Amino acid sequence: IVFFLQQQIEVPQPPHEFKDRLTKTGHRSLSCSLSRSSTDNLSSGTKPHTDEEISPQNKEQKNSKGSNDFCIRSIRQAAFGRREIEMAEQEMPALMMLRKATQGEKPLAGAKIVGCTHITAHTAVLIETLSLLGAQCRWTACNIYSIQNEVAAALAEGGVPVFAWKGESEEDYFWCIDKCVNAEGWEPNLILDDGGDLTHWIYRKYPQLFENIKGIVEESVSGVHRLYQLYKAGKLCSPAINVNESVIKQKFDNFYCCKESVLDGLKRTTDVTLSGKQVVVCGYGEVGKGCCAALKGLGAIVYVTEIDPICALQACMEGLQLARLNDVIKMVDIVITCTGNKNVVTRELLESMKSGCIVCNMGHSNTEIDVASLLTPDLTWRRIRKHVDHIVWPDGKQIVLLAKGRLLNLSCSTVPVYVLCITATTQALALIELFNAPEGRYKQDIYMFPKKLDEYVAVLHLQSYDAHLTELTDEQAKYMGVNKSGPFKPSYYR
Amino acid sequence: IVFFLQQQIEVPQPPHEFKDRLTKTGHRSLSCSLSRSSTDNLSSGTKPHTDEEISPQNKEQKNSKGSNDFCIRSIRQAAFGRREIEMAEQEMPALMMLRKATQGEKPLAGAKIVGCTHITAHTAVLIETLSLLGAQCRWTACNIYSIQNEVAAALAEGGVPVFAWKGESEEDYFWCIDKCVNAEGWEPNLILDDGGDLTHWIYRKYPQLFENIKGIVEESVSGVHRLYQLYKAGKLCSPAINVNESVIKQKFDNFYCCKESVLDGLKRTTDVTLSGKQVVVCGYGEVGKGCCAALKGLGAIVYVTEIDPICALQACMEGLQLARLNDVIKMVDIVITCTGNKNVVTRELLESMKSGCIVCNMGHSNTEIDVASLLTPDLTWRRIRKHVDHIVWPDGKQIVLLAKGRLLNLSCSTVPVYVLCITATTQALALIELFNAPEGRYKQDIYMFPKKLDEYVAVLHLQSYDAHLTELTDEQAKYMGVNKSGPFKPSYYR
């Protein structure tokens, strides 16, 4: 694989017009990658909760090999975290395949990766894959909410210096980043970032480290945005690969994450029967398309709202009814927002819903439903279950609000790890590529994920199916004007 | 509604050949009605567990009105149980409609119902509906495992004498039945039974009660079987209505219960991504058909095994691949049994599965997967999560076994309450009919659920949709030879 990479990569031109896109689509695509296993709930009976009071920073902890180079909630949760990682491994065949594909070669031997991502079972599989391919990793969290303590414990027990715990403060957060970067006798030569906090911490505090850094891999829209700002200011000090815009991520991530999790989120919270229910899905982008596909598959009647006539026409031609929210609000049983916009469900619309209507958000942050408008003295809030509130009107009508309007698929459903594996694999391959690329291939610029690697991510996933790719004959390849081993599509293909 | 019932019911002839059917289909149809809310897990953090050690029989408990005529785990769980009942009410619109449909009349005024069913949120909605329609109810459980303590508490707090707690012993079970029947100054005149234990207890211990009993409503296959045995022995002492064979139950119950719960059960236990997964569903009866519909809806590749060529041809014509289990076992990701048979998945087949294969049972009791065959010293069992075991082979291969081979939809998924409401409504209507039927309409015999009421159950459910029935014109009714208000299908229609 290393050899393969060194020889054949066609370096995509850095698309500098990219920055302009960010303001428009910046927020939504974050939604599904901001993952957190919902198993917290299920496992709450088995976890030891005793050391929760003391701050991890003040605790003395060692793993079984005697190392104390980590800072987590409790190393004692390692066994449970290991089981969660094992569950995730089942659903991340591409990374498991990558471990084998190198056949003993260590394409990351010598790599020292500092990483800042969610700390979940599926990122643990990525981190341990990088380690198995030869890298030394130090890791911290990119979000104070998206940390599974058990997984952090399992990583620490396994020898990865991890600095993160659920419920850490904003201050702790940067303390952790610093501990991760500023290690005695260890200097990173690769950065894996999600959001840019790590990159910017290094840029501000330890700029000298960039001398040795071979590259940055950034996954999030906002992180890429920050890289472009650096670039435009002439301050980008190393090559960077933007994995967010890879074809494979665009084609699979939002659509399948939402398709796989929307029913799950509704069921776990409300046990609602979907067959025959009238559901309105606000927004028919990739998130809305994924939700609609799942809902129709289980027999719901689905209405769609859209502002963009082209997406609207797609909804129509798929047999969905395009409506305005206020025209259907009185009769629907479930309202799901997927617009990436704000105040899509207003108090006025909430007033029009029938009693028992379920309202939730799959789209963007917590802005889509105007939850604040429900905090008036005439309404009573009743907590029914975790993530389920009944908002009761004086006349007895009640609305079922899920996750207080925050993202349903982060709060209340499974994480479709298989889909997340796609992104994790692009990250791993991007790191390998940056580390092994011949001198001069990458400059201090921001690069798209190479098309050939893009296709290779798919190849690694296909192994997990009983799926067989067809190979072109020489004659056919010539006729099509493509190389037999790809890439098969032009660079502009989306 | 009472008037309606008294006038127009056409009493269906008791189908005495029915008994012969039982041995063949007796087991499977129980599967989905044996419901237990999975919210136990989710709520475990909020429930007080402190009084679990003392037997309820030895505890002094009173509800807020001072009554102690009940025996449950803890009256203090009533508030939580009430919230669960409220969630269920949302999904039981037909019963809620029935409460309103009588418009203040009390068709069950004077009725004294002794009931023996699962004690869950959805049966609570039934019990409270019967109470609101005028009945006095006393209740006990039909199964020592299917009891939600919180719901029992809410019922007791609401004034229903309930005798049941989770984890009661076999002995406790009959003690509870006895307490329920043998109340001072109270004699039942209606029986609602599920399985026949209550009916037989009365028959053996208090046969004199049958003098006043206007009828028995029995829901389960086995309970109906026991009634036929009584009938054939000339010992049936009151009319009985068999609601299990109603058209509406046959058309909706197994199919939709399984369609709604199979994905949920898989997701809650394993977080598995279904898109593209290869799944084999063993058996293509109603249970298998429901599973396949849901799995295809989410993009799985589905194989079906069948022994009956007619069902097999149905699978083929729906685009499913009909295969023998041993021909596909090597490549599938998930195995789901729905046959109603035993040893469908043998050790030999388990040996052939690929590592990571998920194995579970939606069909019948715990016989379909030969779990016992996995209890050999060469295999290691590892509990991963609640209801999830990894069985590990010496070479590292592991199988993911769910619920130890017991029913996935009982153990690990939501209960599709909306579907269960169909059965609950037939029970309520059957009780009303027996209580209000003119003298002589029903004899000491076993009756099918009247066709007209069968259709009325559907009418009550249609209200919850934005659904509008068409009415025949006089001319059309005459042309079709049916009454404008139904029944619309002949009695043999299935």
Add this chain to the structure above:
Amino acid sequence: IVFFLQQQIEVPQPPHEFKDRLTKTGHRSLSCSLSRSSTDNLSSGTKPHTDEEISPQNKEQKNSKGSNDFCIRSIRQAAFGRREIEMAEQEMPALMMLRKATQGEKPLAGAKIVGCTHITAHTAVLIETLSLLGAQCRWTACNIYSIQNEVAAALAEGGVPVFAWKGESEEDYFWCIDKCVNAEGWEPNLILDDGGDLTHWIYRKYPQLFENIKGIVEESVSGVHRLYQLYKAGKLCSPAINVNESVIKQKFDNFYCCKESVLDGLKRTTDVTLSGKQVVVCGYGEVGKGCCAALKGLGAIVYVTEIDPICALQACMEGLQLARLNDVIKMVDIVITCTGNKNVVTRELLESMKSGCIVCNMGHSNTEIDVASLLTPDLTWRRIRKHVDHIVWPDGKQIVLLAKGRLLNLSCSTVPVYVLCITATTQALALIELFNAPEGRYKQDIYMFPKKLDEYVAVLHLQSYDAHLTELTDEQAKYMGVNKSGPFKPSYYR
């Protein structure tokens, strides 16, 4: 196969209550079996039309072997008919399999079958199968409209005495039946009838033939009805098997015939794009269910009207919107009737439709759309294509009426021969059974199609798929209480 039949058949009890059903479902089920290949249109350019003027009764025709024992339009069309039969053979694998299954044995050796069915490519495959299994056949048409002259020619050329031509008069029709029965030196011993005209002709004119007749196989609802009338009058002179009520016919015939032909009928006539079109399907029986399945598969938005609340609830739970016709009539693009009723689409409703609305009937005869009401002077009829009329209102609005309200799937679409093969195979097996049954198995009564043969029809069809039935182990068969070779379902199973 003969041996198999002689040994193991369990004779089903004649269900004498059956007659009562007829008035209720009598009409609809005929719809899809009344098939006529639409290839007439396509081939009209190639057929010689020259001898159309002379009545076949007055023509001297001989086939290539010199026989003139037939009466058809023109023997010269035989080659074209042969090609149509070959096309049909491709789609009738079960009959082709039956030809082979006997392995040279001739289970119908000695059988003399007089048949009265539609004369189409697929009945030709049945007739030739019977001949290949040893029978001598004489054939006539059961309907003056459902005759493919080319197919009749091919049969005559192949040696089957056929008496039928398209456009024959009512009088000709009975002349043909008589010629078929009343042959010198040939007496039938089996009757295959569709509608009962042949049976009644023999009963009235040649009752003595019944002495040798081993049985009648009747396929249609009305034919069975007439047999019951004979039976009740004590005049049934031979055993009869009712193949209409076979499980396999009930499960497949109407549903799949309509699912396969509704899109085809719409496309061939109007070229309409279905994606996103709003369609109302009137009636949600098997015909309506089949139409809805196909329409949803191609992305139409489907509304359903129903009178029966149980069928209505099925529609709802499948995600279809249940509406009254007058509530949706203004917005729909296509109206399809499948009710079996009359005047479902009235002039008033036609007035409300939007311009361009397509109106057609998949249900029953030509009664569902009140076409007569459109024959008023204010409306202009314009023939656009074959089977397509524009009815134009004074204001320019126009309705697209297909097949003048007659059955779309008979007039304008393909015949799904594969589905028709199911019925044809039941007919063949019923004839074999009657001919080979041991003395005394069948009396002068009307029998249901034996359950075991019912399943065998499915087995023969499964061969054409890459489909593999599972076999029960001895232990499993015992556990289920069924025989390993079937039948697998109880006799009441529908």
Add this chain to the structure above:
Amino acid sequence: IVFFLQQQIEVPQPPHEFKDRLTKTGHRSLSCSLSRSSTDNLSSGTKPHTDEEISPQNKEQKNSKGSNDFCIRSIRQAAFGRREIEMAEQEMPALMMLRKATQGEKPLAGAKIVGCTHITAHTAVLIETLSLLGAQCRWTACNIYSIQNEVAAALAEGGVPVFAWKGESEEDYFWCIDKCVNAEGWEPNLILDDGGDLTHWIYRKYPQLFENIKGIVEESVSGVHRLYQLYKAGKLCSPAINVNESVIKQKFDNFYCCKESVLDGLKRTTDVTLSGKQVVVCGYGEVGKGCCAALKGLGAIVYVTEIDPICALQACMEGLQLARLNDVIKMVDIVITCTGNKNVVTRELLESMKSGCIVCNMGHSNTEIDVASLLTPDLTWRRIRKHVDHIVWPDGKQIVLLAKGRLLNLSCSTVPVYVLCITATTQALALIELFNAPEGRYKQDIYMFPKKLDEYVAVLHLQSYDAHLTELTDEQAKYMGVNKSGPFKPSYYR
């Protein structure tokens, strides 16, 4: 609309890198736009065929207004052609809406359009729309095979000078183009081209006309390619708009054209029942995706072959089985090629197919199936129906080859006019835009279809559904950073 256009259009930058794409995707996208109504067959009985022998060039014909400025097969077919156009109007609501949207204004008043397209009912609706909006049109065919004589007659009768007839020679073809351009007293100021033959004829013969030409609208990939060649050579003499790359065309054209026509093509030729049939679709681009969607909707078992791993993974995750053709060829019932490649189905693969296998091409020209390899003496070709050949092997095995391997959807199925309307509307809007654009907006360059018009095409189509777009509030538009009236997506959106 004119005002709207003049004010708000944002001129997209000419994407000069575009040319490079052509060699790779050039061929396939042509397939579905190369439409020809299949009604030729159906109507063959009604058309007068008498004047077919004389060349139209030598015939004296006048329309009813006395004009002879046209050259077509026979003006007498006008009435029939008019009915076909009326059928098409039903399915082209966006163009009909455009006729109304101008509210009496004539945005093309003064426009003189010379057009070269297929001559079919749906292009007739376009041409007549342009005329109604004020343009004077002269028209000719872009392909000698895709001409409906009746439609040409109706256009000529309606006053449009048309020069085209079915079966015209290569030489006639250019004679027609010339007659179209070179009219006395008439000089074109707009060109609508499909393929570039017209544009190049003018460029070579009448270059002086470009002085007055305001722009060229080109629809085909190859025509755009030729424009880029002119541009690079510095010889492009007028602005051009490339409508092929519009978002709306890319999202709808191939996918829905194929989804709507594949079942139709199979049914009209072979009457095949699709339920349960095993089908392999070669290629999972837009064409393959459309075919698969339709086939799955009707219950076929679908295998997919792909060379591109990303498309392959999409197939997998949609529940389709990815296979190599030679691994499944033995068992499939139908083979459909959609690759855009050559020799996908080789003689070797044809040898492996089972008897009765149907083979057809939805993809590209006639190269995908190696039909030539079947022209060997050992095989017998038998013409069964129009477009249906049985290729018979010495052992009796036969393959059913449709349309001799040419495009099934052009030869054997309906044209989904509704989908074609999308392209026709882009053409009309592009012409209006070029004609009305303020001086200087467009230079002698090739432009993408403006994003705003792209969305407007969708708006016009939405009118035909009962579909309601949502409008952004000011606050929301600001939050999203878009204009309330669009465009809603960035220019790179695909």
